[in-house]
Amino acid sequence: MPVTEVVTDAENLTMTVIADLAAPIERVWSAYTDPEQLNRFWGPPGWPATFTTWDPTVGGRAVYSMHGPRGEKSSGAWEFLAIEAPHRFDVIDAFVDDDGNPLEGFPAMRMTFTFESTPEGTRMINTSYFDSLEALEQLVSMGAIEGTKMAMAQLDAVLQDLRDYAQGKGTRVELLDDTHVRITRLVEGPRELVWRAHFAPELIRKWMLGPDGWEMTECVPATEVGQSFRNSWAPVGETEGEAFGFEGEALLIDAPRRAVTTERMQGMPTETLNDLNLYEEDGATLVTVLIEYPDKETRDMILSTGMADGMESSFARLEREVLDR
Missing domain, CATH: 3.30.530.20 (START domain)
Incomplete structure (x- = not known):
């Protein structure tokens, strides 16, 4: 830095x-x-x-x-x-x-x-x-x-070769201030396909599953401004845990570069703002998600759930199941 x-x-x-x-x-x-x-x-x-x-x-x-x-x-x-x-x-x-x-x-x-x-x-x-x-x-x-x-x-990230900057470093979480968190992950694949993997239901279901032992039971993406999305997950077999899901609305869609959505856990009033950005260099895509939380307490509570570990499992599955890497 x-x-x-x-x-x-x-x-x-x-x-x-x-x-x-x-x-x-x-x-x-x-x-x-x-x-x-x-x-x-x-x-x-x-x-x-x-x-x-x-x-x-x-x-x-x-x-x-x-x-x-x-x-x-x-x-x-x-x-x-x-x-x-x-x-x-x-x-x-x-x-x-x-x-x-x-x-x-x-x-x-x-x-x-x-x-x-x-x-x-x-x-x-x-x-x-x-x-x-x-x-x-x-x-x-x-x-x-x-x-x-x-x-x-x-x-x-601009001055370095993208792979030198991010390859092999997994999902990184940076606390920018009390209410903003930046999450980055290098994905080995072209931006167009990474974008589709975030918005095409048949691709989302292949990778956005979090840790092993969970399945996606509902997948309704928002591909235009004003549309609502809804994703739900449930444990499989002997996996412990309760079913949960997220929903929200699309505020900005600039394919295949940027998408901004609100997000809240189903049945809960607390809402975050998620700003997804994709940048491609030499066949690899840097995924950046800027999350705005309502307050520091909410930020710390959500991060403590193991969110980053679940995202890393999903990104690894994205490369393996969608990008054939």
Whole structure:
């Protein structure tokens, strides 16, 4: 994980992000100047960025949007002021509307990105310069510090070869804060097929079974926004346990990349928000599930049930039974 520090300076009207990255300067420069790579880490978890315009020339523009899990949208634009590959680029960063015009009442700032080689890799320094203390305080109040740290935490997966980053590490659980958990698992198979395995009933029944000794008794997927899903399981033979199930609604479907659903145990009011993202590289797919819990107590209670172990059993079965690995 990058070592990231965010420093605000009210006297000089700046916010500075410092990150030490375990990759050579050319590799880090590539991540910051390729829109496909920026898409993977510029937005914080749950708010992935999509760069729709990219003209990295002095006077050129880049335009991006970040989409929240409940349909929210926030857009921004860069105007490139200077480019000195692979050491520096400067931009004017502004909030914009759907037509790319600056939004009134939101701060714009000059941002500099500098990259320095170090014995361990590269130090990235990103400094934002504000016109007033009010503009700096407004951005901080919007969650810029927390969002930046969470976004930067995604950079390791971009800088490394995907298999080097995740192969053989099983299902990993990261506690991002009191209510957010990120679960990742590398699956040896193409994204299109992994997506189908999450939404086609005949494939779901082959792998989404949890630990051995359980069977899926009900499988109704939600493949369009507004649809409801319902999955149920029951123990088989001498396996101990009580039948249970989950249900919820689809809030966002962007096949074959992203799906956001609510989820609650059948008969229970407590609800989570599950944000599924799939990224493919060289025939392997990184499955990422960002889960938002209502509170820390619910988070800890659900994690203590052995959820991660059940997911690992299912993912292993996915590779074995669906992907023929």
